[in-house]
Amino acid sequence: MSSLSINKFDYKLSSKLIxxxxxxxxxxxxxxxxxxxxxxxEEGKFKDICSYMQKGDILILNNTKVIxxxxxxxxxxxxxxxxxxxxxISKDTFEAIYTSSRPPKVDTxxxxxxxxxxxxxxxxxxxxxxxxxxxxSIISIMKKYxxxxxxxxxxxxxxxxxQRRYQTVYAKKEGSIAAPTAGLHFTRSLLSNLKKNGVIVExxxxxxxxxxxxxxxxxxxxxxxxxxxxxxxxxxxINKIKTAKEKNKKIIAVGTTVARTLEGCASLNISSSFxxxxxxxxxxxxxxxxxxxxxxxxxxPKSTLLLLVCAFAGKKNIFMAYKHAMKHxxxxxxxxxxxxxxxxx
Numbered sequence: 120m121s122s123l124s125i126n127k128f129d130y131k132l133s134s135k136l137i138x139x140x141x142x143x144x145x146x147x148x149x150x151x152x153x154x155x156x157x158x159x160x161e162e163g164k165f166k167d168i169c170s171y172m173q174k175g176d177i178l179i180l181n182n183t184k185v186i187x188x189x190x191x192x193x194x195x196x197x198x199x200x201x202x203x204x205x206x207x208i209s210k211d212t213f214e215a216i217y218t219s220s221r222p223p224k225v226d227t228x229x230x231x232x233x234x235x236x237x238x239x240x241x242x243x244x245x246x247x248x249x250x251x252x253x254x255x256s257i258i259s260i261m262k263k264y265x266x267x268x269x270x271x272x273x274x275x276x277x278x279x280x281x282q283r284r285y286q287t288v289y290a291k292k293e294g295s296i297a298a299p300t301a302g303l304h305f306t307r308s309l310l311s312n313l314k315k316n317g318v319i320v321e322x323x324x325x326x327x328x329x330x331x332x333x334x335x336x337x338x339x340x341x342x343x344x345x346x347x348x349x350x351x352x353x354x355x356x357i358n359k360i361k362t363a364k365e366k367n368k369k370i371i372a373v374g375t376t377v378a379r380t381l382e383g384c385a386s387l388n389i390s391s392s393f394x395x396x397x398x399x400x401x402x403x404x405x406x407x408x409x410x411x412x413x414x415x416x417x418x419x420p421k422s423t424l425l426l427l428v429c430a431f432a433g434k435k436n437i438f439m440a441y442k443h444a445m446k447h448x449x450x451x452x453x454x455x456x457x458x459x460x461x462x463x464x
């Protein structure tokens with residue numbers, strides 16, 4: 120098997136370890152601390168994460184907000200089609216993933232009320248380009264008629280509790296298909312305590328689209344086309360990161376989306392405020408330029424997210440940690456437990 124084979128990043132997971140719902144209190148998730156240099160693991164609770172950070176360290180979170188973009192639409196023929204919002208293209212158009220064995224046709228009307236509909240402009244593989252027929256914004260339509268877009272491996276329908284729990288407490292800017300799940304463990308109290316201790320808490324925005332979860336179909340994972348996602352970062356954060364690096368402080372990315380935003384902007388040599396698209400595919404062999412710590416959940420096998428954490432911490436370290444997590448009944452994926460990875464020299 121080639122060293123570039125995605126099958127090298129496969130693992131077997133008992134369905135019992137897939138978190139089907141959140142635990143009652145966000146901060147009570149398990150925390151597995153990995154020191155990549157010493158190749159050691161420590162077990163703890165997320166509520167104790169403050170003990171790993173000191174004055175002058177920077178904690179960076181993604182303040183994107185999940186859009187309730189899962190909708191079941193009706194065709195003029197009476198048939199139904201389920202879609203999942205992916206990203207805004209223009210004021211009147213957006214992309215969505217569809218679930219159907221038969222591709223729908225261009226110009227098909229998909230109704231969400233008796234007289235309000237989206238019309239299909241384009242069909243590409245499993246992605247639709249849709250246009251609305253009302254002055255209402257795309258996001259306002261989703262908020263009124265859509266449901267929380269829980270991942271498919273959660274084998275239940277979204278409920279009223281998911282509207283709150285599948286959202287970070289600091290979510291602000293609407294636009295994501297999914298929650299930046301590493302941030303789900305934080306409470307306002309935890310963030311307040313970190314600030315009181317002198318930790319610098321900052322935010323970027325990256326709107327998570329289907330591209331984050333797009334399956335890798337090539338056995339050679341380097342041939343995968345990740346696609347681009349929209350992000351925003353301000354100059355003051357870039358300057359604070361520069362100062363922290365000079366002082367050898369921790370630069371902590373909360374989640375893979377923050378890691379990709381910071382590293383993507385660094386790869387483009389961005390030194391001032393930026394809003395636009397990045398398409399950096401972080402995979403083993405990538406040399407990180409910005410972050411030295413990463414808070415992240417346990418990811419699906421053979422995914423781009425698993426490739427990113429393996430690039431950061433080393434495949435052997437990650438698979439050692441995952442093996443430990445499985446043995447000790449950690450909860451996996453979006454509503455699951457998390458890791459705090461120290462990769463600082």
